[in-house]
Amino acid sequence: MLQVNEHYLKLQASYLFSDIAKRVAAFQDAHPGREVIKLGIGDVTNPLPPACIEAFHKAVDEMGTVAGFRGYGPEQGYDFLREAIAAHDFRARGALVEADEVFVSDGAKCDTGNIQELFSTGAKIAIPDPVYPVYLDTNVMAGRTGVYRDGRYEGIVYLDSTRANNFVPELPREEVDLIYLCFPNNPTGSTISREQLTTWVDFARDSRALILFDAAYEAFIRDPDLPHSIYEIPGAREVAIEFRSYSKSAGFTGTRCAYTVVPRECTAFDAAGNRQAIHPLWNRRHCTKFNGVSYPVQRAAEAVYSPAGQAQCTALIDGYLHNAGLIRAAMTELGYACVGGDNAPYVWIDGGRDSWGFFDLLLEKAGVVCTPGAGFGRCGQGYIRLSAFNSEANVIRAMERIRQALG
């Protein structure tokens, strides 16, 4: 008799964004004439950069010819892309990353979800609150938590991100093994300074823990003092894995390409207390359970690093940051305390009331979809997230409608 993985049964309700989609669908059914502006889910809206489109087409053409056709590629990604990544995203900023430490994948969601498989089910997990739900859910599925009670899973060390700590969590007081950090942060849009990140790296080194650093929003950093990669921090290569994505930096949410960096020096321990390098473990997983990213997609990603691609991506991000600035200014003017939106596409807004209540209010009164902060964890209660991923015209209209509804 086949038994299910009982841990799946602990998972709460359905995925946050599905819940939002259902409420929006119900609203649209009830008000067929009302137009809704979506500033909820963090999905880009502008087309792919022309440089990526051109490279994409060229690679599709290759796939149609005997000479140019490519079958299975290296599971870890083609060298042309891994080398471009190591050179442009890291070494150009003084962070040492070798091409063979880069694992190209079809999404940072997959990688941040799968990485925990490499570690003991007994590992003590530290997860920020509020948080991108994938970190938490994948650890629930793996059995690293107890049951869900009062809005939290037992067995997880939650790292509160609140106004008191300016949305950068403090070091945990108990022992932890695996630490999820995400900066610029989703959902709060907060950033971490070089000094703060150094404190975390030192903590991980001292406690033989590992930091899983999600830098999916790195492209939005404009403050020259902020670190773009955790590998800019001395000692991080031994205690940190970094996740990056083209989803937000180049509009690849529907095209699918991302990567994960696992430095050769990164280690965990076996039961006998010996150090085990993580790189070969991740490589084994990647080769066993993954078969590489579509070749034309990898060529489209490579084009991000061309001079034209770089200029186009910068313009794309500048546009979203301009929107974020409009949102933050409008909400601040209405008297709401805000964080984010300057080095991130998200503005985190203290609504002064229940998150889902504020969600419903914005939907009903202004026809604007936000993401309720409570969906990201207990510390998100009372907040909403507004996303800059829309056209400037829609953002202006949404803010005007919110002004009228709440002003």
Added chain:
Amino acid sequence: MLQVNEHYLKLQASYLFSDIAKRVAAFQDAHPGREVIKLGIGDVTNPLPPACIEAFHKAVDEMGTVAGFRGYGPEQGYDFLREAIAAHDFRARGALVEADEVFVSDGAKCDTGNIQELFSTGAKIAIPDPVYPVYLDTNVMAGRTGVYRDGRYEGIVYLDSTRANNFVPELPREEVDLIYLCFPNNPTGSTISREQLTTWVDFARDSRALILFDAAYEAFIRDPDLPHSIYEIPGAREVAIEFRSYSKSAGFTGTRCAYTVVPRECTAFDAAGNRQAIHPLWNRRHCTKFNGVSYPVQRAAEAVYSPAGQAQCTALIDGYLHNAGLIRAAMTELGYACVGGDNAPYVWIDGGRDSWGFFDLLLEKAGVVCTPGAGFGRCGQGYIRLSAFNSEANVIRAMERIRQALG
């Protein structure tokens, strides 16, 4: 102190095809002038069908425009593709599959590797021998085995596929929970009859087990009496999950698209003995750890079902089957017992000697790369697999060289 998943440390050596690649590279270094013909790894060599290329380009164009751009798609795949699959691949053959039971993914390797996560780590696993290594390795990683000893992992029920049973394993005598079957088979090229498959379905129903049916090579079936889908067998919807791929049917090994069917009636049990539907569990996993297949790739896959796409894919497969026929005829003529090659792209050859020895012999004497059967399990010892995935000209030359070397 972070501990690794100790089960990873049980994994044997590296992945079979990496080992082959190393031996071939060493041979080529030692003999820079000698040309090698690869009939080893099961990777297609012909370009994508023109219908797929056309649809691929069109979708890339969409991604470059504001109106046509698509961000995150449904994790389960777009309806246009799920509906085409359900209609063409199943209902057209009298097998009932609904579109919402189809989960589009980036590879059958990923899906066959990930599916085991839904089940208890205590589940008893039945795996054919010889076998595609992914089924085994992913269960080792999950901790469902003991150590590796004498060529096998403890705790696994191996289903011997030998000449005695015509390479279709007999039902296990002990209780098992999760059964991997693959037909047309990789690596042996053997097929399963409707009657034999019915026996397996009935067995699974009687023992409350689940069959994971890998039909990645379905497109090669030419015998009208053979089942194409396990859902052609009465009762299978309650006890079987089926995996399909465009890798071999349409040359998508480097393009990446596949799908998995989880019927609504499929169940396993919770600890209390209650039936739990598997569909919502897989849906939850898919939404949490995966973000959908690249939109242009899904459009390229959809084109497989157009009249032009169907004709082009049939021609593609016919070409590979023609090659397989040449391989089987040549090896049979040389006195080797062969199976496969008629409804599958693989010919499984009894070499009458050690598999790796035969591999080295073919490489050294004929400059031909095969896959040593021993790499697929203990029952593969003494066999090699030759693959039809090459040009007709290369297959003819390879067979001529083998005739000269061994004739």
